[in-house]
Amino acid sequence: MTQDDTRRVLLSHGAGGKIMTELIESVFLANYGSQNVTGDDSAIVNIGLDKIAFTTDSFVVDPIFFPGGDIGRLAVCGAVNDLLTAAAKPLALSVSFIIEEGLDMKTLEAISESLREAANEAGVQIVTGDTKVVPRGSADKVFITTAGIGIVLKPDVSGSAAKQGDKVILTGSLGEHGAAVMLARANLLENESIKSDAAPLVDIVLGLIDAGCQVHAMRDPTRGGVASSLNEIARQSGVSIEIDETAIPVNPSVAAACEALGLDVMQVANEGKMIIIVSPDDADRALEIVQSRRYGKDAAIIGEVGPAPPSRVLVRTAFGTSRILDIPAGELLPRIC
């Protein structure tokens, strides 16, 4: 036992920021972390001569249906995009449900339909699953856990492989998922019609790999937003990353919502975006490929991997000034005024 027995898990421990990293390191990795833990979104398992990417993700979104998607679509996209960050072609998923007693059967049917549609779109099969029902009040409607495997097409694509001079491609505009869910939860700005960006990015990533683009690192900026993802890559690779704020695509409604709620759009969650760190020689070609795909039309080169100081992410503002892009500490919270 430690000296401090009043410690408890806080909501901030699940928010994708610094406090979550501390929890993972001090509790999970300290107890059962394998030697191969990398900090990437997918683990790589060697089976014979093949490298298999393996990932898992849980979904506890409230509300379960929101503009642009639902928990089912999220569950597929989350696992598929995590596999893609390892340059793996997603093959198969498992889907496990924890369902609260009394959930409307129609809701469950709608979620299942959505799982099927998203899996079809991503070209993966849902091959196994599990079902648990807990007493009313023990869960909030429905929680879903997906796990997925994929075959690695290009080895060594990892958050630790970014190199100085590499370009940073962002596949589209920021903050749509987080803003859509937050607004739906609070019944705010109903007329702004902000939709979640939840989408499987298979054709973007496989397109880059098929074309032989020298992709070094990828990360899907979900909880914690691009702020967390870029900081993770900078830390893992021991490099700095410099972002040009004016190059970052943000839809005006999302920008307005973030202003109104006092949030930094770079810390808001996305569910259908990828940060792609690519060799400078291939950057323009890669951008063209991304922009030619359905979910990559608004893609842009937003920055580059810089020289020292390592592990820092800097944002160049429109005014030629620069500031540090920090990881969110915990939950994103609306402000007083």
Added chain:
Amino acid sequence: MKYSHEFRDWEIVQSIAERIRGISNRPATIMEVCGTHTMSAARFGLKSLFPDGVRLVAGPGCPVCVTAQQDIDAFLALGNIPGTALVSFGDMLRVPGSSASLEQQRAAGVDVRIVYSPLDAVDIAAREPEKQVVFFGVGFETTTPAIALAIKTAAERDLTNFSVYCVHKTMPAALRALLASGEVMVSGLLLPGHVTTIIGTRAYDFIAEEFHVPCAVTGFEPVDMMLGIESVLKQLADGDSKIDNMYARAVSSDANPLAKKLLDTIFEPCDAEWRGLGVIPASGVRIRSEYSLFDAAERFADIIKAVPVAPVSKCLCGDVLRGAIQPAQCPLFGVDCTTSNPIGPCMVSSEGACAAAYRYGGS
């Protein structure tokens, strides 16, 4: 985004920066009174656009930061009453009390709710009549009218289970105390734009008349901030001191009559304790006796009186709030006190000077 893009225009900001450099090269310390100014200056990296010798110091305008430790402890103590729901704006959630934060209390089983509007707290009370719903009334004149409206609404709806723990502060009295203390040497003030939409620019006339300090009522976009700084530097160069309204699209010289009437109906002035500044006469508001049913300090007087005196913290937030030191001069800054493990409120609040300095770097 309409009305935001225009005020973030690179060319306009640069042209103001150029004009500022032409005014004078005298050193000047300008206090940005409002926490949102602090965050805006840091977020847009404005400090690097000023001439050498012109620096900004944070003032007492971050509502979370100036809330006294004792008041935070008292609100937290109310969560221990069975059947109570503590309702707050998000900023307060992670502020450490003497023994725990609201976030930690929530994890320990206290019913804590975060709302966007005080009226949401009234709705909770109406929906859950078995609960005693207590709202943490924190903030300046910008926020107070919304709290007043919540109390008025609760009264109209005959709710008996809604109350406000009111630690609201008023800005002019704090500025008077700060300037009169002689402890903080500022050359000029950027006055808080949003507070002034409620109280009007005339509320600050005394600053120019009695203290001869140049002031600019300033908005929060980069162009606004630069215009505010230009005005203060120009006044300094001309030996002038007035209350220059650089946020005229939102602020007039008179108070907002609707808000003022509402505030006068629900609240009356009282002495208030500020973190770092101590008790300042008539710098807060309390709920009038006609509405005492909605005053958590009355309703739970026994519990609040029993809250132990808050121990003295090693944190220097108080000095930061007076503009006496920069965040990095606190020995805890960035070492023991970070945004993920904040010790003082200036590191927790999104508007806090320490959080701005830590998140965005620089000094």
